[in-house]
Amino acid sequence: MTGRVGHPPYIGHSQVSEVRLERSQMNRFTDIMSYKNMTKELVILLGIAIVIGFTANYFSPKGIALFGEWDTSKGVITAKSKEDVVVRELEITDVPVAKKMYDTGKYLFLDARSYEVYEEGRIKGAVSVPVGGFYDVADTFIEKYPLSTGIITYCSGRECDDSHELAQYLFDEGYTEIHVFIDGYPAWKAEGYPIE
Amino acid sequence: MYLLTAIRLGKRRDIPLNKHIRKLLDSSWAELTVRWFLGIIFIYASYHKIIEPAIFAKIIYGYDLFPGFVINLAAIFLPFVELICGCALVLGIYPRSATLIINGMLFAFIIALSVNLIRGHEFDCGCFSFGETGHVSPAGQLLVRDIIYFALGLQVFFFNGQRKWCIIKSGFLKI
Numbered sequence: 001m002t003g004r005v006g007h008p009p010y011i012g013h014s015q016v017s018e019v020r021l022e023r024s025q026m027n028r029f030t031d032i033m034s035y036k037n038m039t040k041e042l043v044i045l046l047g048i049a050i051v052i053g054f055t056a057n058y059f060s061p062k063g064i065a066l067f068g069e070w071d072t073s074k075g076v077i078t079a080k081s082k083e084d085v086v087v088r089e090l091e092i093t094d095v096p097v098a099k100k101m102y103d104t105g106k107y108l109f110l111d112a113r114s115y116e117v118y119e120e121g122r123i124k125g126a127v128s129v130p131v132g133g134f135y136d137v138a139d140t141f142i143e144k145y146p147l148s149t150g151i152i153t154y155c156s157g158r159e160c161d162d163s164h165e166l167a168q169y170l171f172d173e174g175y176t177e178i179h180v181f182i183d184g185y186p187a188w189k190a191e192g193y194p195i196e
Numbered sequence: 197m198y199l200l201t202a203i204r205l206g207k208r209r210d211i212p213l214n215k216h217i218r219k220l221l222d223s224s225w226a227e228l229t230v231r232w233f234l235g236i237i238f239i240y241a242s243y244h245k246i247i248e249p250a251i252f253a254k255i256i257y258g259y260d261l262f263p264g265f266v267i268n269l270a271a272i273f274l275p276f277v278e279l280i281c282g283c284a285l286v287l288g289i290y291p292r293s294a295t296l297i298i299n300g301m302l303f304a305f306i307i308a309l310s311v312n313l314i315r316g317h318e319f320d321c322g323c324f325s326f327g328e329t330g331h332v333s334p335a336g337q338l339l340v341r342d343i344i345y346f347a348l349g350l351q352v353f354f355f356n357g358q359r360k361w362c363i364i365k366s367g368f369l370k371i
Contacts, residue, residue, distance in 0.1 A: 032365030041293035053276030070264035
């Protein structure tokens, strides 16, 4: 019996590799990547990223405006997201004005920074309400301070919006007289006003 | 540039190179591993930026290198560049161009980090997101990490063998 007659010659493992290598080398000459091809690919990849990026941002509940407010001379910086907490009308932009309000004794100063930072130094008489833990202390706070209390929130300056965020939480709880001292503890300390 | 030149020279057959390094540089499996690694890293890196664009915008602001009108546009656009290029690397779609973009971003990041390291500018403090101050990113560590990623990117970019598991391969590169 001559069962193997007519079969194609057996191709060994090394021969298969050689065939692949030849094809690879052949491609080297037929499929060279030109600058034109690369530019086309870059445009496609970046174009897809632009289209998806701006579309997703438009529909996302956390999307931001195309242009933010990054000039500290105009107030607290903000990316102007759909969840933006910065409200310019609440801002006290002059340190002496904040001091005058402090001197009236009618306002409760709330420190929105972390408790550790508050412990290191704070406006004299300020109460610590770290913005991240507001709802842990909200009930106790409302019991202690009636909704008619005048409140001034602050954090670490114009690059920090935690004071604005805390103000929004307080509005949600029903407080109505709230201001945000945007220059915060560093400016207060620099002016030599009372700290502890 | 020295690294780039070294790798380009390493790819040239007429230049003697340790045979194990040569084998590794020419290995399709090594290329696949590096490509997937970079792809997954960049997909992961894009996630938090896409979820919280406002925080990412503040981090860009924190570098203190970019004009205000660029910050939001970059915060919207860059995370999706990372995502798309990461996916392109994993799926094998235009891997060389995707790596070029990724390495471009890494290069810009390395420059930005270096500038801030040199001028001693502290950035990415916790006050941008979690109400904490005093937190500073370990810029030196970030720099080393990104230089490693950049070198891995060069391996994918200059690889001229048969790439495994690619949907749309890039053409061969004349070196």
